[in-house]
Amino acid sequence: KAGVTQTPRYLIKTRGQQVTLSCSPISGHRSVSWYQQTPGQGLQFLFEYFSETQRNKGNFPGRFSGRQFSNSRSEMNVSTLELGDSALYLCASSRLGTRQETQYFGPGTRLLVL
């Protein structure tokens, strides 16, 4: 079974631009979570989606948004990019996203904002 895939793997943008990242979960997984990973803040939860509905959101500004499609694929968007948005963005999937389920991570998209 294929793992979680994320595209693109690397991205360079300039301040003020916007970016869309894509995540395809493991087949059969309906819960998709997004995380931001930086050296200073570690892994920070962004949001979680299940059946096209956002069930939880972390403490990030409204510039960070996401969505999920009917095939469980998910995208996240960051508008008006800031230098501090440079990070590794990780997507993780699980079957139902329940509290006693393990998440499986993709390789991440490394975003550099100049």
Added chain:
Amino acid sequence: GESVGLHLPTLSVQEGDNSIINCAYSNSASDYFIWYKQESGKGPQFIIDIRSNMDKRQGQRVTVLLNKTVKHLSLQIAATQPGDSAVYFCAENTGGFKTIFGAGTRLFVKA
């Protein structure tokens, strides 16, 4: 922000020795804990998990210990190998479809 409390220390061990990585968590209501391993350029990879109704769980060369009284987790790696060099994260699943990660520990294995 919320965190499973673990500043990013570095642990250096000799190949063949046992490694112990520690983690403190903050939410006493959390009932599921996971250890992940992250190698350079990759996403976190599941190692082992434990539910709160257990205090010890063993896998292949790894053991996780849970002490709910002091809200502490540890990961023990037996006979540490160079391939174990990575950053290790503990994580807790809280309610609300959210996982909280610790800051990670970098493990160096000296050959």
